[in-house]
Amino acid sequence: MTETAKRSATISVDGKTVELPIYDGTVGPSVIDVRKLYAETGHFTYDPGFTSTASCDSIITYIDGDKGELLYRGYPIDQLADDSHYLEVCYLLLYGELPSAAQLEDFEFRVTTHTMLHEQMTNFYRGFRRDAHPMAIMCGVVGALSAFYHDSTDITDLEQREIASVRMVAKMPTIAAWAYKYSIGQPFVYPRNDLDYAANFMHMCFSTPCEEYHVDPIMARAMDRIMTLHADHEQNASTSTVRLAGSSNANPFACIAAGVACLWGPAHGGANEACLAMLKEIGTVDRIPEFIERAKDKDDPFRLMGFGHRVYKNYDPRAKVMQETAKEVLELVGVTDSPILQVAQELERISLEDQYFIDRKLYPNVDFYSGIVLSAMGFPTSMFTAIFAMSRTVGWIAQWKEMVEDPQQRIGRPRQLYSGAGARNYVDLSKR
Numbered sequence: 447m448t449e450t451a452k453r454s455a456t457i458s459v460d461g462k463t464v465e466l467p468i469y470d471g472t473v474g475p476s477v478i479d480v481r482k483l484y485a486e487t488g489h490f491t492y493d494p495g496f497t498s499t500a501s502c503d504s505i506i507t508y509i510d511g512d513k514g515e516l517l518y519r520g521y522p523i524d525q526l527a528d529d530s531h532y533l534e535v536c537y538l539l540l541y542g543e544l545p546s547a548a549q550l551e552d553f554e555f556r557v558t559t560h561t562m563l564h565e566q567m568t569n570f571y572r573g574f575r576r577d578a579h580p581m582a583i584m585c586g587v588v589g590a591l592s593a594f595y596h597d598s599t600d601i602t603d604l605e606q607r608e609i610a611s612v613r614m615v616a617k618m619p620t621i622a623a624w625a626y627k628y629s630i631g632q633p634f635v636y637p638r639n640d641l642d643y644a645a646n647f648m649h650m651c652f653s654t655p656c657e658e659y660h661v662d663p664i665m666a667r668a669m670d671r672i673m674t675l676h677a678d679h680e681q682n683a684s685t686s687t688v689r690l691a692g693s694s695n696a697n698p699f700a701c702i703a704a705g706v707a708c709l710w711g712p713a714h715g716g717a718n719e720a721c722l723a724m725l726k727e728i729g730t731v732d733r734i735p736e737f738i739e740r741a742k743d744k745d746d747p748f749r750l751m752g753f754g755h756r757v758y759k760n761y762d763p764r765a766k767v768m769q770e771t772a773k774e775v776l777e778l779v780g781v782t783d784s785p786i787l788q789v790a791q792e793l794e795r796i797s798l799e800d801q802y803f804i805d806r807k808l809y810p811n812v813d814f815y816s817g818i819v820l821s822a823m824g825f826p827t828s829m830f831t832a833i834f835a836m837s838r839t840v841g842w843i844a845q846w847k848e849m850v851e852d853p854q855q856r857i858g859r860p861r862q863l864y865s866g867a868g869a870r871n872y873v874d875l876s877k878r
Contacts, residue, residue, distance in 0.1 A: 678841025
């Protein structure tokens with residue numbers, strides 16, 4: 447944020463005029479600083495959902511919803527998805543710049559050598575019911591990391607923050623894969639240091655001790671892209687949750703567990719699961735007109751999932767990458783004539799041509815195709831959000847680190863517009 451505001455906004459309340467400084471970012475909307483509004487006027491701002499409120503000053507991720515643009519540290523997401531790979535993107539998000547060859551090699555080594563979980567954590571998994579949802583397991587296991595790694599919970603220690611950051615990036619695939627294995631009753635598969643990040647995750651999910659399992663490079667590349675596309679997304683609900691938890695000086699593992707819990711919501715991380723369910727419900731292309739009419743009917747509870755976005759008012763840039771990835775994966779597994787894919791492609795065509803969708807800016811988002819890809823890979827829908835959480839962990843960590851190191855940071859304390867009962871006296875039970 448600019449040190450000295452060059453402009454100001456004037457607000458008049460009950461005859462009193464107050465000047466509020468305006469700060470300009472590198473790109474995007476400027477902000478009106480209302481921190482002194484209550485002290486000077488006795489009024490708060492009212493913004494349910496905080497959709498018009500900047501909660502922090504960040505240099506990590508930028509979204510231009512009107513242009514359909516997503517930048518990680520200034521780099522367009524499509525370039526990173528095509529030309530980079532997930533661990534390089536992790537380095538970029540955590541440290542601000544693309545790494546040199548030596549820096550990347552060192553970072554990959556540090557992540558690779560931290561992928562194992564404390565052996566006692568296997569007992570922790572066994573405390574869950576066999577039919578526990580993988581996200582329920584991840585919420586518990588991620589939070590429990592603080593009970594096993596006491597040497598990286600002091601957030602005032604720079605070295606401990608660094609260790610915790612690397613540990614979470616390294617261990618989250620193992621946590622997610624073991625949650626999957628536990629849910630299907632198969633033995634845990636330990637990480638392998640000879641595999642890359644994405645391939646290692648898939649090996650832990652789909653291999654068994656009974657026979658050799660080789661991860662197809664196309665599948666590994668698709669998984670790497672999924673993780674890259676979901677690595678960060680500015681101040682969304684789960685990221686804001688991580689920052690809010692962190693503002694109380696909670697340990698990093700607890701903060702990330704809070705993010706996992708928030709992401710679990712069907713309106714957030716569970717949207718791709720809902721989208722796949724919708725495509726299966728439609729079933730075939732010839733039934734699309736029926737569902738389009740239902741979507742346009744205000745009195746019908748049916749909604750087209752995977753279209754539109756809270757921020758993007760244009761085509762979600764991540765959806766374009768996922769569309770190509772879906773074609774590659776479905777071709778590999780031999781289902782290019784998949785009815786679900788045909789329904790998805792026809793829905794996308796309609797959304798880009800039908801005036802109803804155009805007027806409402808209901809373009810396909812990343813959830814529209816990611817569910818198809820993950821399903822084709824062999825993952826059950828219950829794992830979709832867990833994979834999202836694994837991918838988003840690095841973004842949460844980068845945002846958490848930035849928050850902890852921000853000298854302006856204070857404990858989060860949203861205010862409210864109280865509309866309940868006024869002060870009243872207690873009435874004895876016998877008189878009620």
